[in-house]
Amino acid sequence: MTREQAAREASRCRHYAMCRIDYAGTGLCPSGRRNLFVSYWPQGLMDIAAGVLSGKIPVTRGILHAVEECDLCGLCQGQCNFITGLRPLDVFRELKSFLRDAVPVDDTEESPLVNELRAVVGEGHIIDDPGLLYAYAGDPCPVSRETMPLCAVLPLDADQVSLVVRACLDTGVPWAVRGNGSSVMGFVLSPGVIIDTARMKTLDFDTSNRAVTAGAGVSAFQLQKEAASRGFRVNAAEPAALYCANLMCSGIFSLFSSSLGTGADNIIDARFVDGDGRVFTLSERGAPNLYCFAKEDRPPPGICTEAVVRLYPVEEDESGLAVPFHDLASAVSYAARLNRRGIGLGIGVLGVEYLATFTTPTAREAVPFRNFLRDTLGLEYLVVVLGNTDHLRAAAESAPFVYGQELMSSILRGIPGIIHGGLEGILEGAEGNRRPYEILAGEGMEHLVGALLDASGGDLAGCADPDVADFYRGFYQSSDLTDMLFLNTFRSVSSRMGREGHVVAFILYVPLDDPSLVETVHREFARVAENHGVRGDIGFLTPIDHGAMGVLEWDMYGDHTDPVEVQAMAGAMEAAGAMIEGLSAEDPRILWIRYVFNQGFSRKESFLYHGAALK
Amino acid sequence: MDQPVLVTGATGFLGGFIAAELARRGVPAVLAARAAGGRSPGERVSRLFRFLDTAPGKEPVILPLDLLAPDLGLSSGERGLLAGVPSVIHCAADTSFALRRGEQVRATNLDGLENLFSCIPGCRRFCLMSTAYAAGTLTGTILEEPLDPPGFNNPYEESKNLAEKLAADICEARGTELVILRPSITCGHSVTGRSLRFNALYYPVRTFMLLRDSMRRDILEKGGGRAEAMGVSIDPSGGVNLPVNLPGGGSLNLISIDYLVAATVEILRSRGTGVFHLVNPLPSSVEEVTGHLSRYYGISGIRVSRERGRGPLQTLVDRYMEVYYPYFCDSRVFDSTRTAAQLSESAIRCPEFSSDVFRSCMDFAMACGWGEEVVI
Numbered sequence: 001m002t003r004e005q006a007a008r009e010a011s012r013c014r015h016y017a018m019c020r021i022d023y024a025g026t027g028l029c030p031s032g033r034r035n036l037f038v039s040y041w042p043q044g045l046m047d048i049a050a051g052v053l054s055g056k057i058p059v060t061r062g063i064l065h066a067v068e069e070c071d072l073c074g075l076c077q078g079q080c081n082f083i084t085g086l087r088p089l090d091v092f093r094e095l096k097s098f099l100r101d102a103v104p105v106d107d108t109e110e111s112p113l114v115n116e117l118r119a120v121v122g123e124g125h126i127i128d129d130p131g132l133l134y135a136y137a138g139d140p141c142p143v144s145r146e147t148m149p150l151c152a153v154l155p156l157d158a159d160q161v162s163l164v165v166r167a168c169l170d171t172g173v174p175w176a177v178r179g180n181g182s183s184v185m186g187f188v189l190s191p192g193v194i195i196d197t198a199r200m201k202t203l204d205f206d207t208s209n210r211a212v213t214a215g216a217g218v219s220a221f222q223l224q225k226e227a228a229s230r231g232f233r234v235n236a237a238e239p240a241a242l243y244c245a246n247l248m249c250s251g252i253f254s255l256f257s258s259s260l261g262t263g264a265d266n267i268i269d270a271r272f273v274d275g276d277g278r279v280f281t282l283s284e285r286g287a288p289n290l291y292c293f294a295k296e297d298r299p300p301p302g303i304c305t306e307a308v309v310r311l312y313p314v315e316e317d318e319s320g321l322a323v324p325f326h327d328l329a330s331a332v333s334y335a336a337r338l339n340r341r342g343i344g345l346g347i348g349v350l351g352v353e354y355l356a357t358f359t360t361p362t363a364r365e366a367v368p369f370r371n372f373l374r375d376t377l378g379l380e381y382l383v384v385v386l387g388n389t390d391h392l393r394a395a396a397e398s399a400p401f402v403y404g405q406e407l408m409s410s411i412l413r414g415i416p417g418i419i420h421g422g423l424e425g426i427l428e429g430a431e432g433n434r435r436p437y438e439i440l441a442g443e444g445m446e447h448l449v450g451a452l453l454d455a456s457g458g459d460l461a462g463c464a465d466p467d468v469a470d471f472y473r474g475f476y477q478s479s480d481l482t483d484m485l486f487l488n489t490f491r492s493v494s495s496r497m498g499r500e501g502h503v504v505a506f507i508l509y510v511p512l513d514d515p516s517l518v519e520t521v522h523r524e525f526a527r528v529a530e531n532h533g534v535r536g537d538i539g540f541l542t543p544i545d546h547g548a549m550g551v552l553e554w555d556m557y558g559d560h561t562d563p564v565e566v567q568a569m570a571g572a573m574e575a576a577g578a579m580i581e582g583l584s585a586e587d588p589r590i591l592w593i594r595y596v597f598n599q600g601f602s603r604k605e606s607f608l609y610h611g612a613a614l615k
Numbered sequence: 616m617d618q619p620v621l622v623t624g625a626t627g628f629l630g631g632f633i634a635a636e637l638a639r640r641g642v643p644a645v646l647a648a649r650a651a652g653g654r655s656p657g658e659r660v661s662r663l664f665r666f667l668d669t670a671p672g673k674e675p676v677i678l679p680l681d682l683l684a685p686d687l688g689l690s691s692g693e694r695g696l697l698a699g700v701p702s703v704i705h706c707a708a709d710t711s712f713a714l715r716r717g718e719q720v721r722a723t724n725l726d727g728l729e730n731l732f733s734c735i736p737g738c739r740r741f742c743l744m745s746t747a748y749a750a751g752t753l754t755g756t757i758l759e760e761p762l763d764p765p766g767f768n769n770p771y772e773e774s775k776n777l778a779e780k781l782a783a784d785i786c787e788a789r790g791t792e793l794v795i796l797r798p799s800i801t802c803g804h805s806v807t808g809r810s811l812r813f814n815a816l817y818y819p820v821r822t823f824m825l826l827r828d829s830m831r832r833d834i835l836e837k838g839g840g841r842a843e844a845m846g847v848s849i850d851p852s853g854g855v856n857l858p859v860n861l862p863g864g865g866s867l868n869l870i871s872i873d874y875l876v877a878a879t880v881e882i883l884r885s886r887g888t889g890v891f892h893l894v895n896p897l898p899s900s901v902e903e904v905t906g907h908l909s910r911y912y913g914i915s916g917i918r919v920s921r922e923r924g925r926g927p928l929q930t931l932v933d934r935y936m937e938v939y940y941p942y943f944c945d946s947r948v949f950d951s952t953r954t955a956a957q958l959s960e961s962a963i964r965c966p967e968f969s970s971d972v973f974r975s976c977m978d979f980a981m982a983c984g985w986g987e988e989v990v991i
Contacts, residue, residue, distance in 0.1 A: 425825045425985070426931070432938035433714035439934045444927030447841035451833040452825065 001087070006094035007053035009086060009562045013046035014140050014502055016495040017240035018083045019076050023492045024475040029076055031069035036154055036198045037127055037135070039066050042088045043181070044135030049095045051134050056352075058105045062129025065202060067092075067099050078471025083495045085113045085363050104131075113171050114151050125154040125199065126445065136178065136194045140502040140560040142569040144189060145196070150365035152178075152194040158271050158279050158305040165303070166277035177303050179242035180219055187249075195303065197242060197593035202306055202448065205230060210272040210311045211268050216244040216304060224490055235260040239491045244270070244304040250507070250593050251600035253551045255346035255386060255488050257544050258339050262551070262595075263604035264291050264308045270601065274302035282601070293599050295591070300598045308407075312528050315388045318345065318473035320484030322408050323383040323399040324437040328522055331381040332541060332550070334399065336512040338385060340547035343394045346386035346488055348370035354535035354555070355382055358496040359412050359481075361463040361472060366500070368419045376427050386485050401441035405484060410446040412482035414453025416463060422453045453586035490562040497539070502560040504569060505553050506576055507593040509608055512543055512550045517587065524579050525554040532572035534558055534565075549589075549608045620883075621700040621738075623647040623680065623707035625732065626659045626991050628812035629744055629801065629875060634675070635664060636876045638974075640892055641672025646702055647707065652990065662991050665899040667809070682707055682727030687734050704742045704879070705782075710771055712812070712938045717770035724774035725781060730783050741786055742883060743927040747894050747949050748942075749866065759797075759890040760951040768941045779890075780854035794882060798875050798893040799868035799949065800942070805972045808979030810872060813986040820908065820977055821985050826928070827855040827914050845928045847916075850961050854913030859932045861905065863919030865945040866898035869968040871976075877963045878954065882946030887957040890926060894949040895965050903942050907973040913969060 003372055019042040023029050032041035039048060045066060051057035070092050077089035091239065105127075114128045126150040127133060137148045150173060155161045168175045176190035179197055188194070202215030203223065207230055214223050221239035237254045246252050247270070251263040260266060269283045280287045280302075290301050325331035331349045338344050356370035371381045382403075385395040396402045403411070414422065427436040440449060460481075461473035480486050481493060497503045506525065510518055522538050529536035539553035556576070558569035577592075584590045588611045596607050606613070624630030625646035637644045648656035656679045664671060672877060678697065681688035689697065709716070709723035722979075728743075735741075750757045751764030751772050761783065767773040779795050786793040803810030813821070830847045833839055834855075842848065850856040864958070870893060878893050905917040958964075966972065983989050 426822055426935070432712070432934065432936075434934055434937075435715070439931060442927060442930045444844060445930070447844040448826075448927050448931060451829040451837075451841040454829070454833065454837060 001090040003053050003094055004096060004265040006091045007050055008561070010046045010050035010053065010088075010091045012084075012086060012559075013043060013050075013088075014084060014498040015181045015561070016083065016498055017041075017043055018495050019043050019079050019088070020180045021219050021240050023077060023221055023239060023490070024082070024471070025478060026076055026474070030071065030073060031066070035066075036125075037067060037132065037152060037196065038178075038198075039132040039135040040069055042080060043090075044563050045070060045095075046086075046088055046091060047138060048131060049091050052131075053095060053098060057131060057134050059099060059102045060129050061104045061107060062127065063105055063131035064099060066104065066132060067096055070080045070096070070480060072096070078468045078475075081468045082472060082475065083493070083499065085499050111150065113167060113173055113193070116167050117151065117153050117164060120160055120167065121153045122154050126157075127152050127495045133194075136196075137189065139189060139516075142272065142502070142558065142560060142566045143573060146190040147191055149176075149190055149194045150192050152196050154196050154199045156199050158273055161273045161303055161305055162277045162279050164193065164195055165273055166274070169275075169277060177245070177300075179216070179245040180240050197245070197305075205311070207232065207311065210313075211308050212311055213306055213308045214243045215306045216242060217561060218243050220246060221457055221490060227311055227427065228314065228489065230311075231314055233314050233489060234309055234311060235262075235266050237491070238494060240495065241488065243309075244307050246598050246600070247307055247309075248300065248304045248422050249459030249598070251602065251604070252595050253542060253544070254491075255348040255384065255540075255542050257551065258347040258542050259345045259458070260310075260312065261604055262412060262544060263602050263607065265604055267601060268308040269312060270307040271305050272302035273305060275299070290599070290601035291603045291606065293596065293602035293610055295595045295607075295610055297595070298598045301601075309560055317389040318387065319389075319392060320384060320386045320408075320488070321392050321396060321399075321405060322403040322484065323385065323395070324377070324379045324403060324441070325380055325381045326537070327437055328381055328519050331520045332385050332515040335383050335541065336515070336543045336547035336550070338395055339400065339543035340545070340610065341394070342546070344368030344385045344387040344391045346384070347543055348384045348488075349541040350382045350384055351538040351540070352380055352382070354539045356495065357499065358493045360415055361460045363499050365415055365419055365463055369415055371417050372423070376424055377437040377440070379437040384484055384488070386488055387537065401438050403441060404443075404446065406446035407440065407449060409480075409482040410450040410453065413460065414449065415460060423449070426452065428480060449613065497555065501535075501557040501565070502569075504556045504573060506556070506580065508554075508580065509589075509591040509593070510541075510550050510552050511587070511589040512547055517590075518550070518552065521552065521583060521590070522554070524583065528572055528575045528579055529556055531582065532568050532575060534568050536572075545604060545608060617643070618701050619643045619676075620644055621645040621647060621697065621703045621735070623682070623703070623705045624744075625706070626651070626656070626663055627708075628810065629798070629872070630704070631663050631811050631991065632667065632872050632876045633704060633706060633879055634660070635667040635669040636880055638664065638671035638673070638675055639669050639928050640880070643673050644675040644694065645678060646675045649679060649681055666811075666989065666991065673675070673872050678766050680732055680843060683722060687730060694734055699737045700735060701737060702707045702740045702742075702883075703731075703735055703738050704744065704883070706744045706968045708712075708744065711772050712769040714770060720770045721777075724771075724778050728778050728781055729785075732782075738791055739784060740792040740794070740883075741777060742796060742879070743782045745775045745795050746772070747797045747798045747799040747892055748772045749779055750947070750949075751776060754947060756894070756948045756950050757899050758950050760827050760891050761890070769938065771795070776883075778862070792888050793889055795890045796879055796893055797890060797949075799858045799870055799898075801869065801870055801872055801875055802972075803875045803976040803979055805871035806873070806967045806975060808975035808977070810976065810979065811986075811989060811991065813980050815867065815939075816867070817980050817985065818905075819939065819976075822932075822935060823857065823908060823914050823917070824912060825908035826857055827912070830857070845926055847928065850915045852913070853913075854909065857914060857928060858918075858924065858926075859929055860918050860920040860922055860924035861901055861932070861936070862921065862940050863901040864921070865943060866900050867904060867942060868895050868898040868945070868949060870895050870965055871968065871972060874963070874965045876963075877961075878958060879899060881961050881963055882954070882957050885957060885960070887953075889953065890952040890956040891957060892949045893954065893965075894951055895968055896951065897967050899968050901968075904973065906972045908910070909972050910970065912977070
């Protein structure tokens with residue numbers, strides 16, 4: 001990899017932070033674990049490499065230390081490549097080579113605030129080296145602007161956070177809170193103090209009360225994994241996102257939200273530090289009422305330093321099935337009906353773009369697999385239903401066609417065979433009145449599909465570049481990445497959404513009483529994307545609250561390193577915003593999640609039905 | 616046949632073979648074809664002629680005709696040429712059976728036909744390539760005459776029946792001679808197996824071969840668990856036993872393309888008019904066809920039975936082939952008295968669709984990757 005290639009590769013990091021969770025069980029970056037600041041994790045070092053190798057930032061002592069701390073162990077190469085297709089190890093090799101004889105610029109003078117904060121968080125838990133801080137300065141969001149902070153601190157608990165906030169308040173310096181990634185929407189950038197929650201790792205299970213206390217530095221993946229090891233689950237979303245931040249930001253929605261709810265549904269208590277540095281808990285007398293929603297832009301109520309959330313027991317007979325559909329309205333109707341009738345632990349309508357992207361081993365297979373689903377199978381949407389045997393039996397009884405777990409496994413394991421045409425010979429001649437996807441549905445079809453695909457393709461790991469194939473093989477062998485329940489519980493591959501470019505996700509709450517409204521919303525998004533030359537498609541829709549409402553994600557994709565695409569995406573975002581407001585004006589039940597932002601602790605009833613609030 | 620003849624669908628299966636035969640005979644032909652796969656109509660016709668080893672006696676005129684485009688997508692000069700063509704063989708058609716493609720089928724086969732007529736005012740003789748199955752669900756003996764069936768098995772049959780009526784009305788109003796040719800299921804050349812399309816009989820055979828290969832591999836290389844779950848095994852002769860039931864009780868009326876071409880040209884040359892059935896007087900039973908599969912391709916276990924089979928293999932086959940099932944149970948007789956009389960002075964007879972013909976067709980299909988290597 002040349003220096004230019006390394007700089008370009010480094011700039012393509014999407015900050016999904018999958019290098020910061022041990023999602024494949026292969027271990028974590030030793031330097032990141034030792035030093036904790038994002039600058040020492042592969043994600044931050046990629047930002048630094050992009051800056052240094054392109055000559056954008058000077059070499060500092062901090063950068064030399066971060067680079068020295070990286071021992072090129074290569075753990076990050078598989079972890080990152082599996083999700084994003086990037087090659088951080090190659091970048092770091094080039095960075096080390098480039099900096100071999102580098103001389104750092106003189107240190108900047110330390111500000112009094114930095115000294116004060118050091119006294120609060122302790123030596124080693126604050127950085128003000130501008131090179132290291134570069135890892136806190138950017139975000140792939142097309143509308144965010146690079147902002148260099150004054151310093152970054154790693155407080156241990158709410159008391160330290162309180163002192164940091166008070167110090168900022170006293171000196172008039174702004175602050176922002178940052179978790180594992182960078183929010184990918186530009187919300188965690190600040191010219192002042194970055195409060196990095198990476199040290200706040202409290203994780204305390206109280207299974208007798210079916211509750212767990214998670215500190216602000218606990219990721220959704222870590223929480224879910226620990227819960228699973230005790231026979232429970234939590235309602236968690238993106239695996240690398242920090243759980244408290246996710247709760248606070250918008251409330252957590254996942255496929256499990258169709259049974260476990262969202263917003264305040266899973267929250268038992270939480271501790272905050274407010275903007276004045278005051279510590280409070282939700283349950284204390286006189287605490288701010290965070291449960292009620294108002295449709296307005298609100299500042300964060302404070303920093304959530306820990307939250308107590310509900311645990312749900314996992315049953316032994318849980319599994320998943322998928323129901324194929326050609327049109328969105330039918331898929332939405334089916335999903336809403338299941339939810340109305342209390343069927344399923346998790347329900348989601350998935351678009352094929354979304355499905356193809358996160359189930360294919362590398363980006364090379366995504367387009368042919370998507371084309372197979374669309375063009376050969378005639379399938380546009382899959383409704384995934386997760387649940388116990390009773391749920392799945394009921395879901396299957398009311399489904400027009402069912403792809404059981406075994407058939408889905410045969411299809412997903414057989415992606416290489418599909419790409420080599422292993423099913424087309426059977427399907428392309430299907431001249432009947434059935435859609436081709438109907439031909440594959442039914443009991444026992446997994447044997448047939450498996451045999452056909454085995455005969456025509458290699459294994460999933462064989463799709464990867466040879467130097468990372470062992471990582472792929474190991475992960476595919478240790479975890480069943482074709483198991484719908486596993487995939488939706490741990491969401492190990494959901495960040496692949498950003499593999500072909502940064503994703504801007506538009507999330508709306510929509511009423512489900514008229515599925516044609518969902519189709520209208522989908523069409524309008526597609527129109528906006530097309531008008532701006534941006535690639536996009538529906539991601540998912542999950543019915544919630546007994547099928548009354550749904551949470552809909554519509555995704556637009558763009559290369560955040562390409563100025564033309566950034567401009568197109570910015571235009572599309574603006575137009576989409578106006579379009580959503582227009583739809584919402586026509587039907588106020590359509591609620592853009594930007595209004596729920598910072599109100600994630602609201603009761604779902606208060607935002608889903610905000611139109612019914614007392615005037 | 617010394618006057619110009621327009622052939623539509625000239626790069627399709629039936630139209631292509633007919634166009635090549637006319638060219639070989641030196642008939643001045645106007646060939647209507649569309650561009651495809653980045654290849655121009657002219658390039659496609661050249662490829663067609665090469666594929667069929669045709670050295671044209673006269674270079675054909677090629678028109679980039681689109682049945683559904685305004686003015687057929689032609690320039691005024693091309694329309695002028697078309698307007699003066701005295702004789703037309705209309706082979707262009709959408710042959711899809713799928714209900715979901717019904718609108719598209721009707722558009723091509725009916726709207727397209729009407730559009731064509733609007734641009735051929737000089738046509739004095741019009742030959743419509745229809746199908747024996749324009750008879751829809753009529754039973755008994757199907758005569759070579761206009762038909763009013765009570766229903767149809769698929770949109771294709773219906774569109775062809777309506778197209779016959781439409782052509783009859785227009786031709787009657789204009790005083791144009793009308794020839795309606797109704798071929799049955801047309802396969803490749805009876806000797807070489809050469810074909811341009813590999814649907815109809817080919818698709819099910821291809822499916823059985825795919826199943827045979829994947830099951831054999833599963834048994835021999837993968838432990839055979841999947842094959843066992845589907846009741847598939849290796850039979851004593853080393854073939855693959857695919858336990859599937861097919862409906863029967865009728866026969867498949869299969870003809871070869873060389874007969875269709877020869878009969879078409881002869882009927883036109885001898886100035887026949889009216890309806891002609893280009894069918895096989897000796898149709899093949901489903902048992903005979905499955906026997907060919909067993910004999911030549913190592914596929915056993917396919918039973919002809921009224922009983923519905925069970926299991927995933929049967930489900931697949933049923934779903935896949937249900938659209939063809941009416942033809943498996945077809946006990947009708949397609950009368951071909953008029954055709955026989957028209958061809959009586961020639962030596963043209965429909966060859967039996969024997970096991971040798973079946974094998975030639977399928978061997979050719981496999982050799983060309985079921986059409987993948989036949990790029991026209």
